Amino acid sequence: MQSIALPQDSFNQQWLAAIAPEDWVNPQPADCYDLVVVGGGPAGLVAAAGAAGLGLGLKVALIERRWLGGDCLNVGCVPSKSLIAAAKAARSPVEPETFAAAMAHLRAVRSRLAVHDSAQRFQGLGVDVFLGEGRFQDPRAIAVGSQTLRFKKAVIATGTRPHVPPIPGLAAAGFVTNETLFNWVQRPDRLAILGGGPIGCELAQAFARLGTHVTLIQRRSRLLPRESAAAAAIVQRALEREGITVLTGQTVTQVDRSPLGCEIQMAQHPAIVVDEILVATGRSPNVETLNLEVAQVALGPQGIAVNDFLQTSNPRIFAAGDVCQGDRFTHAADAAARLVLQNALFTPFGLGKGRWSKVTIPRVTYTDPEVASVGWIDPGEGISSIIPGRAPRLIEVPLSQVDRAQTDRVAEGCLQVWLAPDRDQILGATLIAPHAGETIGEIALAMAAGWGLGRLAKVVHPYPTQAECIKKAADAYRKTQLSDRTRQLLAWLHRWS
Ligand SMILES: Cc1cc2nc3c(=O)[nH]c(=O)nc-3n(C[C@H](O)[C@H](O)[C@H](O)COP(=O)(O)OP(=O)(O)OC[C@H]3O[C@@H](n4cnc5c(N)ncnc54)[C@H](O)[C@@H]3O)c2cc1C
Numbered sequence: 001m002q003s004i005a006l007p008q009d010s011f012n013q014q015w016l017a018a019i020a021p022e023d024w025v026n027p028q029p030a031d032c033y034d035l036v037v038v039g040g041g042p043a044g045l046v047a048a049a050g051a052a053g054l055g056l057g058l059k060v061a062l063i064e065r066r067w068l069g070g071d072c073l074n075v076g077c078v079p080s081k082s083l084i085a086a087a088k089a090a091r092s093p094v095e096p097e098t099f100a101a102a103m104a105h106l107r108a109v110r111s112r113l114a115v116h117d118s119a120q121r122f123q124g125l126g127v128d129v130f131l132g133e134g135r136f137q138d139p140r141a142i143a144v145g146s147q148t149l150r151f152k153k154a155v156i157a158t159g160t161r162p163h164v165p166p167i168p169g170l171a172a173a174g175f176v177t178n179e180t181l182f183n184w185v186q187r188p189d190r191l192a193i194l195g196g197g198p199i200g201c202e203l204a205q206a207f208a209r210l211g212t213h214v215t216l217i218q219r220r221s222r223l224l225p226r227e228s229a230a231a232a233a234i235v236q237r238a239l240e241r242e243g244i245t246v247l248t249g250q251t252v253t254q255v256d257r258s259p260l261g262c263e264i265q266m267a268q269h270p271a272i273v274v275d276e277i278l279v280a281t282g283r284s285p286n287v288e289t290l291n292l293e294v295a296q297v298a299l300g301p302q303g304i305a306v307n308d309f310l311q312t313s314n315p316r317i318f319a320a321g322d323v324c325q326g327d328r329f330t331h332a333a334d335a336a337a338r339l340v341l342q343n344a345l346f347t348p349f350g351l352g353k354g355r356w357s358k359v360t361i362p363r364v365t366y367t368d369p370e371v372a373s374v375g376w377i378d379p380g381e382g383i384s385s386i387i388p389g390r391a392p393r394l395i396e397v398p399l400s401q402v403d404r405a406q407t408d409r410v411a412e413g414c415l416q417v418w419l420a421p422d423r424d425q426i427l428g429a430t431l432i433a434p435h436a437g438e439t440i441g442e443i444a445l446a447m448a449a450g451w452g453l454g455r456l457a458k459v460v461h462p463y464p465t466q467a468e469c470i471k472k473a474a475d476a477y478r479k480t481q482l483s484d485r486t487r488q489l490l491a492w493l494h495r496w497s
């Protein structure tokens with residue numbers, strides 16, 4: 001990976017002073033902590049602040065090896081969403097200064113938000129903050145440098161890092177990941193992005209809007225494989241309309257750097273030459289340096305193996321966030337940390353434990369249009385897999401039927417709702433629309449409350465809003481419920497009214 005120097009401006013100085021103060025002195029450890037949290041990203045911060053903030057006098061320690069705030073604040077959600085917003089506001093032709101201003105905007109936002117995650121703020125909340133790498137010493141103790149922290153309970157929240165595929169020549173040619181690209185100050189003219197997941201799609205559109213020619217190279221046959229086929233197709237068309245070259249079903253076989261740039265060879269497509277390569281091909285959990293064997297913590301397919309109570313194979317140690325979950329989102333890390341607090345600290349004799357499988361987690365890919373999903377959705381690869389032999393019912397509302405989409409000149413979009421085969425139970429939904437992330441909450445709420453579309457049909461939606469697509473889906477569902485008998489009954493009621 002290319003190392004790119006951090007821009008030395010007042011934003012970055014303020015940001016680093018908050019989340020990794022150079023003059024920080026680790027405290028003297030307590031005899032035994034009620035809770036030790038390893039990793040200071042969203043999951044770890046919520047766990048530490050939650051335990052310390054209860055006012056119960058619990059002894060809480062937080063260990064972070066690099067930057068408090070984790071991926072989300074430093075190299076993930078915050079810089080990427082700031083860049084997306086700056087790119088949306090950019091007007092063509094985009095001048096090189098616009099790019100520099102967009103990058104300065106993300107640094108400014110990050111420095112402002114850093115105060116919430118700062119070492120000082122957590123110290124003020126009563127948390128013992130240790131800056132350094134955590135390494136387990138035995139099932140009830142962890143070391144940071146030469147200090148030993150003994151604990152009654154611990155939470156592992158060490159997150160993930162970019163997974164880099166072993167493509168011949170890639171390392172020698174040089175590439176960036178989300179960990180380095182937000183340090184750019186100059187716009188690359190030609191950028192190839194490897195990986196058509198959320199990072200690849202979001203950043204492809206942002207950089208294209210800032211004047212870079214982007215080629216998005218995806219190994220799978222379509223973009224956003226976790227989302228529905230309709231969502232992937234709409235996003236691909238939107239990216240292509242903005243001049244992005246989307247190459248799906250591609251195997252990159254070799255990368256070489258020459259004076260002309262980086263040449264990327266593919267098995268299914270002629271080679272392309274670019275100035276920079278962004279690798280966004282998935283994540284690897286941060287587990288290697290934790291010394292998990294001595295803590296008797298086992299690994300699973302997603303990283304640290306946990307049960308439905310987010311407990312590891314060592315019953316005193318829990319895990320939360322990206323390091324153990326398939327849903328790799330900040331709000332999922334936050335929800336998991338809250339569940340861990342409940343299960344680790346407030347379940348005498350094991351009573352009152354909460355289950356992760358009961359938590360509803362929506363997700364949003366912040367392309368334009370956005371793709372917002374919740375629950376089970378059909379990725380188009382075997383619809384009947386959820387209930388053998390009985391396919392879920394799909395109710396689909398194209399956005400062309402929604403007046404607000406017409407007034408706002410929305411090119412394309414739709415709402416898809418999947419229902420249980422035999423009852424009014426929402427299994428999941430996808431909305432592909434501008435601001436879809438703001439609207440999906442209504443369906444997430446309905447799912448969490450156990451409401452079906454019949455109940456949502458009674459909710460009055462303001463006119464004209466995008467959320468009317470939910471009313472239309474509910475009306476469409478109610479029409480499917482009209483049997484001949486119900487029609488006869490309605491006709492009879494009408495005759496006597
Ligand atoms: C480019 C990008 C954009 C994203 N956009 C969004 C978005 O819009 N919305 C969304 O919901 N999610 C988004 N995400 C995902 C989100 O950033 C993660 O889901 C979230 O940060 C996970 O939080 P976490 O606490 O589990 O892990 P992390 O944020 O990865 O934090 C883990 C922390 O643990 C520390 N650590 C690791 N090992 C040790 C150790 N041994 N000792 C001490 N500390 C250690 C790390 O330094 C790190 O600070 C994005 C991610 C990326 C990369």
Ligand SMILES: NC(=O)c1ccc[n+]([C@@H]2O[C@H](COP(=O)([O-])OP(=O)(O)OC[C@H]3O[C@@H](n4cnc5c(N)ncnc54)[C@H](O)[C@@H]3O)[C@@H](O)[C@H]2O)c1
Binds near residue numbers: 223363364
């Ligand atoms: N809006 C959001 O909430 C948001 C935004 C960005 C990232 N994230 C989170 O960050 C995580 C990482 O995102 P991501 O996009 O890197 O991962 P991802 O795993 O979702 O997508 C990676 C994509 O890269 C493709 N790929 C793998 N190897 C490849 C290769 N050699 N060549 C070309 N393509 C290849 C895969 O087919 C896959 O579609 C996700 O789990 C996501 O939850 C969330």
